[in-house]
Amino acid sequence: MTAYTATVTVRLKHGVLDPEAETTQRALERLGFELADLRSADRFEIDLEADSTGDAEDRVDEMAERLLANPTIHDYDVEIAER
Amino acid sequence: MTVAIIRFGGSNCDRDAERALEHLDIDAEIVWHEDEDGLPAETSGILLPGGFSYGDYLRAGAMAAHSPIMDEVREAAADGVPVLGVCNGAQVGCESGLTEGAFTTNESARFQCEHVYLRVERDDTPWTAAYEDGEVIEVPIAHGEGRYEIDDDRLAELEDEGRVLFRYCDENGAVDDPSVNPNGSKHNVAGVLGETETVAVLMPHPERATLPDVGGVDGQGILEGFAR
Structure with a gap:
């Protein structure tokens, strides 16, 4: 088993209104800053032990699919790194 | 015969719902979501009440949707037991897959507490049999995450299937003016049906429009769905 840290980034699908980002x-x-656009996203860092990078990715992918993201409104991506 | 009102940590409309159902002579019982006995054997209906279950952690309704009792609720719903989700209960309903779509941050990015008009889109469901097709009713909303969001194509299919139950409208039932849509919901959707007509969720609060002492009673007909 190898120790990994998985980083899950959950963001609204393109075209879904983000009132909190607009307010931000x-x-x-x-405050005087000039900017063209702002998007917000949630980031989760998950420490886990797995047989391989692929195994870790599969498990974290399912976590994102079933809870961390809502597939109706969100896209997400998963990055795996050895810890 | 009793309507099980599921109380999650952070539910706060459970007692309002119980009083409203009692006022309509519908037997109701509050059930703690971690109660080892689960749903009462005589459960004839299930109400998912409003509130802020789990402090809206992650997303409104996301945590409660994965509470163990929700497996029982989904099984009961599949067996034809009427299930109504109100406000946070509607968010739980969508997060748990009982209904499609998502209720997310209001267009205003603010919590909104106000009376709204709803147009009844069809009168042949248990929840709307008390009304006429196209009838306008007045019911309060109180939410920060009530904007109905779903893929455009899927919404068109749901509309074709008659699964939109209520839309925000003006006092005459018109939906075109954006100002009558309090939270920016797609196509003014305020409430939808699940796969069957016995499962419904809506963001407005029928239990706050049932007792004559606290204002209008237009919400009574929705709760009477449990007695049909």
């Missing part, structure tokens, strides 16, 4: 962008602009 407006707040930055009120």
Whole structure:
């Protein structure tokens, strides 16, 4: 078994309205910053032991599919690194 | 015969729902979601109440949707037991797969607590048999994450299948003016049916429009679905 850290990034699908990001962008602009756009995402870091990178990825993928992301509105990606 | 009102940690409309059902002479019982006995044997209906289950961690309804009792709720729903999700219960319903789509952050990015008008899209379900097709009812909303979101093509299919139950509208039933859509829901959707007509979720609160002492009673007909 090898120790891995999986990083799951969950973001809204393209085209899904993100009112919190829009509000955050407006707040930055009120502070005087210039920016073209702002998107927000959730990032989860999961430490786990697995037989291989592929095994770790499969398990984390299922975690994302079943709970961390809502496939109706979210896309997600998984990165695996040895820890 | 009793309606099981599932209380999760953070539910806060469970007692309102119990009082509203009692007012309608519908027997109801609050069931703690971790109760070892699970749903009462005589469960004839299930209400998923409003509130902030698990503090809306991750996404509103996401944690409660994976609470063990939800397996029982899904089985009961598949067996034809009527299930109604209200507000946070609607979010739980969508997160648990009882209904399709997602209720997410309001377009305003604010919590909104106000009275809204709803157009009844069909009157041949247990939840809407008390109304006429196209009837306009007034029911309160109180949510920060009520914007109905779903893939456009899938929404078109659900509409074709008659699974949109309520839409936000003006007092005459018109839906075109964006100002009548309080949270930016796609196609003004306020409530949808599951795979069967006995499963429904909606963001507005019928239990807050049932007792005459607290305002309107337009929500009574929805809760009466448990007695049909």
